[in-house]
Amino acid sequence: MTRYIIRRIASVIGVVWLMTVMVFGIVHLLPGSVAHMILGEFATADSIALLEQRLGLNDPLPMQYWRWFSGLLRGDFGNSLTMERPAGPILIEALGRSAILAGISLVLVAIIGIALGVHSAVNRGSSSDRALTLAQYAFISIPEFFWCIVVILVFAAWLGWLPATGYTPLAEAGVLGWARHLVLPVVTLTLGLIAHVSRMTRSSMLEALDSQYVLAARAKGLAERFVLYRHALPNALLPTITVLAIDMGLLIGGIVVVETVFAFPGLGRMLIYAIDNQDLPLMMGGMIVVTSVYALANLAADILYATLNPRIRYGGSAA
């Protein structure tokens, strides 16, 4: 088990390192000079030379890479070109706000998704199961950016219950003001994922209910509640952990879109801002931060999976 965790941590470090190579490589090896890209096509030769010198773009690429990478190791992400201040603190601040959004969404998705999935499986074929299946179909097919528009239209424009855009820190606005700005983004982020998770939980729960050990538990005369929650559910939840880890990737994609639409000052919006304004240090740093968070989340899911799964816990090797 310890060995497995060490190996997984090593692979996380490897992935993040390879990502730094990829990000740097794509930004610097693509045709067209970086300075040209930043200054636009009408830049004068002088201004390009000046910028190239300022950014150290005339040095050999491995040296530039090492300068950037060793900076990252020290927590120095370079200076944002458009905001003229260190990119690191900007990114960390944005990451904190995105983490609030992602954390609340993930908890809601896990709780509601699993509860609905179990309900569907236990009441298989009932009218509520059929209604949920239909709803899952619909919700999986609706893109986040369209959801954003619909909820803004209904709850902000027509009903006027909630603010359409923006964010106020907890310390300034109090719990209510803070939460009011989170409701619509969280709703948009979670609907599709709840549909996905509940669907997967339903099918793994059905599989568990069909199994020999549930039959044995029932034959022993155990109470149905006990059979469901002690015997079937823990086994059904294992695949759900994997699904939640996969959904982290979708959640990150959703966050980029949702933050952009709701003008929520998080990491996703920062990334799009950096791309739109060709703020390379900010963009490269942002991508590394997002990859690291995603890799760590997957690591957490793997460890949780291994801890809960006796076959891995006692077997010593990873499945």
Added chain:
Amino acid sequence: MSAALALPRGRRLPRGLILGGFAIAVIVVLAVAGPWITPYDPDAFAIRERLQAPSLAHWFGTDDFGRDVFSRVLAGAHYSLLMGFGATAISLAIGVPLGMLAAFHRGWVDEAVMRGVDLMISIPPVLLGLLILATTQPSVAKTVISVGIVYVPIMTRLSRAVALGLLAEDFVDAARARGDGAVRILWREILPNAWPPIIVETSLRITFAILLGSALSFLGLGPQPPASEWGLMIAESRPFIEQAPWIALAPGICLCLLLVLINVVGEGLRDLLDPRMQGRGHG
């Protein structure tokens, strides 16, 4: 060998598959014919008719430049199809041969391919797309290729797993005994038998490819204005969302409809081709 795709005896095509397939065929025809059958020029400004509500003259209303939203939705349909089918075709074309070669050769080829796959899978899909699109001028082709590349690792992993299973079969041993080469065995023996699970996964991927592609366009990293890609149309409608919600609702509802239809067909294909899923409903 090609009997794998034939209908098992006594089983009928699922109704959803027929209806969904028919509806998608209609959409494809409309999308291809789009540029010639739009009632108005989709890009023509008519400032005097701006922001008009849906009416008989303008079924889906007009946008902030007075352009006919119905014509624009029709003219933009091909982008979504291109992203869905084009990108998935790219990921199939790269992923399937790669996965099969890895399965056939094992050893260092397998190791190299699978480590590459692991790396790509540990990058969130949207980030991989952004990374490719961020540093170049956006265009339709680049979006399609980016989305295609994003899904290569999934196709590689799946076709490797399927091929590994098939390579243990007797008919592969027979082919080896005949002295057939790697390419011949993969092409003649493995591929025809590997299609069912790959087709099921492909139908799923098409939905995800359309979702990712239109999300990237929505963020401004796809076709550029005045293109009427549906995601882009929704993005451009945002300032007028209260005055003229139809500019966003028309392409949005069409997009959802297309995705639901593809999902229905995908489920139908899965019921038909994947014996493990049978009798489990939509589970």
